[in-house]
Amino acid sequence: MPNYKITIEYDGTGFNGWQRQKNASSVQQAIEEAIFKLSQQKVVLHGAGRTDTGVHATRQIANFIIEKTYPVGVIVNALNFHLKPQKVAIIDAEQMPEQFHARFSAKKRYYRYIIINRLPPLIIDRNRAWHVKEPLNVELMIDAAKSLIGCHDFTSFRALCCQAKSSIKTLEELRIEQHDDIIEFYLSAPSFLHHMVRNIVGTLKLVGNHKWQPSQVKEALAAKDRRSAGPTAPPYGLYLYKVDY
Amino acid sequence: MPNYKITIEYDGTGFNGWQRQKNASSVQQAIEEAIFKLSQQKVVLHGAGRTDTGVHATRQIANFIIEKTYPVGVIVNALNFHLKPQKVAIIDAEQMPEQFHARFSAKKRYYRYIIINRLPPLIIDRNRAWHVKEPLNVELMIDAAKSLIGCHDFTSFRALCCQAKSSIKTLEELRIEQHDDIIEFYLSAPSFLHHMVRNIVGTLKLVGNHKWQPSQVKEALAAKDRRSAGPTAPPYGLYLYKVDY
Numbered sequence: 001m002p003n004y005k006i007t008i009e010y011d012g013t014g015f016n017g018w019q020r021q022k023n024a025s026s027v028q029q030a031i032e033e034a035i036f037k038l039s040q041q042k043v044v045l046h047g048a049g050r051t052d053t054g055v056h057a058t059r060q061i062a063n064f065i066i067e068k069t070y071p072v073g074v075i076v077n078a079l080n081f082h083l084k085p086q087k088v089a090i091i092d093a094e095q096m097p098e099q100f101h102a103r104f105s106a107k108k109r110y111y112r113y114i115i116i117n118r119l120p121p122l123i124i125d126r127n128r129a130w131h132v133k134e135p136l137n138v139e140l141m142i143d144a145a146k147s148l149i150g151c152h153d154f155t156s157f158r159a160l161c162c163q164a165k166s167s168i169k170t171l172e173e174l175r176i177e178q179h180d181d182i183i184e185f186y187l188s189a190p191s192f193l194h195h196m197v198r199n200i201v202g203t204l205k206l207v208g209n210h211k212w213q214p215s216q217v218k219e220a221l222a223a224k225d226r227r228s229a230g231p232t233a234p235p236y237g238l239y240l241y242k243v244d245y
Numbered sequence: 246m247p248n249y250k251i252t253i254e255y256d257g258t259g260f261n262g263w264q265r266q267k268n269a270s271s272v273q274q275a276i277e278e279a280i281f282k283l284s285q286q287k288v289v290l291h292g293a294g295r296t297d298t299g300v301h302a303t304r305q306i307a308n309f310i311i312e313k314t315y316p317v318g319v320i321v322n323a324l325n326f327h328l329k330p331q332k333v334a335i336i337d338a339e340q341m342p343e344q345f346h347a348r349f350s351a352k353k354r355y356y357r358y359i360i361i362n363r364l365p366p367l368i369i370d371r372n373r374a375w376h377v378k379e380p381l382n383v384e385l386m387i388d389a390a391k392s393l394i395g396c397h398d399f400t401s402f403r404a405l406c407c408q409a410k411s412s413i414k415t416l417e418e419l420r421i422e423q424h425d426d427i428i429e430f431y432l433s434a435p436s437f438l439h440h441m442v443r444n445i446v447g448t449l450k451l452v453g454n455h456k457w458q459p460s461q462v463k464e465a466l467a468a469k470d471r472r473s474a475g476p477t478a479p480p481y482g483l484y485l486y487k488v489d490y
Contacts, residue, residue, distance in 0.1 A: 009368045056369060080366055089366045121325055121334045123254045124301060124373070 002069045005096045006031075006079070008060040011087035012235060013127045017053045018060070027051075027088055031062070034082035038075075041066055048102045048243040049109055052195075054235030056128075059091065061243040063102040069095075102243075108172070109192060110242035113185040113201045113233065129182075130201075130237035136208030138178045144207040144214035145174045147221060148200060154193055155224040157203070159232075162194035167224075169193060174200070183208075188242075195232050203230030247314045250341045251276075251324070253305040256332035257480060258372045262298045263305070272296075272333055276307070279327035283320075286311055293347045293488040294354055297440075299480030301373075304336065306488040308347040314340075347488075353417070354437060355487035358430040358446045358478065374427075375446075375482035381453030383423045389452040389459035390419045392466060393445060399438055400469040402448070404477075407439035412469075414438060419445070428453075433487075440477050448475030 008031065016024035020032070032045050048061040070078075075093040083089065099105075114129040115136070116122055122131045148157075151170040158167055173188040185204075187197050203220060206212040212230070220229040253276065261269035265277070277290050293306040315323075320338040328334065344350075359374040360381070361367055367376045393402075396415040403412055418433040430449075432442050448465060451457040457475070465474040 009365070011368050011371075058369060076365065084366075087368050087371070089368045091363075091365045118336075120254070120321065120336045121329075123256050123332050123334045124303060126256075126332070128369070 001065050001067055003063055003065045003096045003098050003100055004075055005061060005063045005094045005100060005102065006075065006090050007092040008062060009058050009089050009091055010056065010060065012051060012054045012056040014087040015053065017055070018047050018049070018051045030083060030086050030088055031079065034079045035064060035066070037082040038078040039066055039068060046102045048106045049240045051240055052235050055238045055240070056236070057240040059242050060240050061102045061106070063096065063100055105245050106243050108188055108190055108244035109240065110186070110188040111192070111197045112239045112241050113187070113197060114237045115183040115205070116181055117183055118181045127236045130234050132205065134209040136183060136205065137210065138176060138183060138208065140214055141204045141208045142176050144204055144217040145176060147218035149174050152221055153224055154196055154221070156220050156226055156229040157196050157199040158193040158226060159195035160226055164193050167193060169196070197238060198233040198235065199229055201233040201237070205233065206230045246310050246312055248308055248310045248341045248343050248345055249320055250306060250308045250339045250345060250347065251320065251335050252337040253307060254303050254334050254336050255301065255305065257296060257299045257301040259332040260298065262300070263292050263294070263296045275328060275331050275333055276324065279324045280309060280311070282327040283323040284311055284313060291347045293351045294485045296485055297480050300483045300485070301481070302485040304487050305485050306347045306351070308341065308345055350490050351488050353433055353435055353489035354485065355431070355433045356437070356442045357484045357486050358432070358442060359482045359484070360428040360450070361426055362428055363426045372481045375479050377450060379454040381428060381450065382455065383421060383428060383453065385459055386449045386453045387421050389449055389462040390421060392463035394419050397466055398469055399441055399466070401465050401471055401474040402441050402444040403438040403471060404440035405471055409438050412438060414441070442483060443478040443480065444474055446478040446482070450478065451475045
């Protein structure tokens with residue numbers, strides 16, 4: 001049966017996260033329902049990243065297996081038609097070999113986190129970035145970030161409810177850029193723990209506003225205890241922007 | 246009496262433009278009402294650019310004269326408090342000499358126009374950019390834009406209802422940049438005619454999708470007739486982002 005890979009953009013503000021759940025709207029459910037409207041078939045959609053409530057995606061990847069073959073243009077247009085007016089769109093579709101699985105076949109995930117560092121409230125970027133009022137020193141954050149890059153036990157940066165078997169992850173990239181009052185974090189890894197990106201950003205922010213020394217981030221990592229790291233940054237600054245296969 | 250210059254950000258989607266009018270919400274009115282809540286004084290707010298319904302601003306400038314002196318931090322914080330939850334914020338405030346006038350003292354206005362050039366619907370950038378589905382050739386648009394730079398009679402690019410005394414304007418900058426599927430137009434001039442930026446973008450888009458030759462833009466300009474140029478691009482791609490004094 002044909003296996004379709006779809007690329008998805010969504011505004012996390014309108015959903016209770018990626019994953020289907022009872023009594024709450026999810027991106028997965030919205031798309032599964034659109035596929036049902038197109039095909040009259042109940043399919044299961046597998047997503048590369050199970051983003052939380054409020055987290056956005058510009059290029060989430062998912063796949064589903066379905067009985068009938070459709071031209072990929074029909075998949076894109078019909079699903080977008082049925083998804084309206086919800087804040088989710090299908091950017092692209094591609095037919096894949098039967099063994100392709102958006103989650104298990106993924107080789108690398110890429111996340112971007114945006115902080116806007118200014119006093120006045122956010123307007124254009126409301127729900128699109130974390131609004132941090134205290135001035136942040138980006139050089140200190142870049143310095144502190146170095147100790148997180150590479151293969152480590154990230155227990156300190158993992159949500160207590162995280163279900164991953166191992167807390168050992170390889171953070172291949174943690175790059176921080178500043179453009180005027182915008183501070184962008186780029187993170188990539190084969191896989192991440194639950195809340196890992198937001199816990200890293202929340203901890204680096206403590207360094208940026210001089211509450212922590214950069215060296216304390218390394219100590220927090222070594223402690224392997226969630227209580228030793230900083231708070232979880234809010235979801236609406238986070239974007240899943242790429243998945244490699 | 247003290248004369249305050251304020252820098253303003255707003256999401257044009259929530260307002261019927263900058264200018265106060267009967268039976269419709271405007272940015273000017275929202276801020277004048279916030280000033281009244283702070284001071285119990287009815288002031289008139291003068292804006293540098295009278296943006297239309299749906300047009301955004303990241304750094305609109307306005308001024309108002311008021312009886313009492315306030316620290317600028319109080320102006321910013323109190324107005325932002327009273328403006329909530331409307332989609333407008335005061336970014337900065339400064340006390341100016343009495344003769345300063347946000348509109349008449351302005352030396353140069355800067356606008357940015359954003360097109361997102363892709364097939365699927367916009368999600369993250371809905372109401373933040375013009376969604377153009379037909380592929381646009383940016384090189385052709387850059388070529389066509391050259392004939393508009395400089396001092397010209399812009400009658401062909403002026404709204405029929407435009408009230409400016411002269412249609413002769415000096416377009417100092419018309420720069421077009423492409424980053425993936427985002428096409429950005431940067432325009433600056435001492436002043437603009439009504440709808441001038443949107444009419445320029447709407448006309449260049451005809452060149453971008455091969456409906457017009459680049460040379461037709463020069464001919465449209467020379468015709469000095471609104472009917473000879475292209476349609477008006479939608480407002481929600483347009484941002485007033487800077488004013489020089």
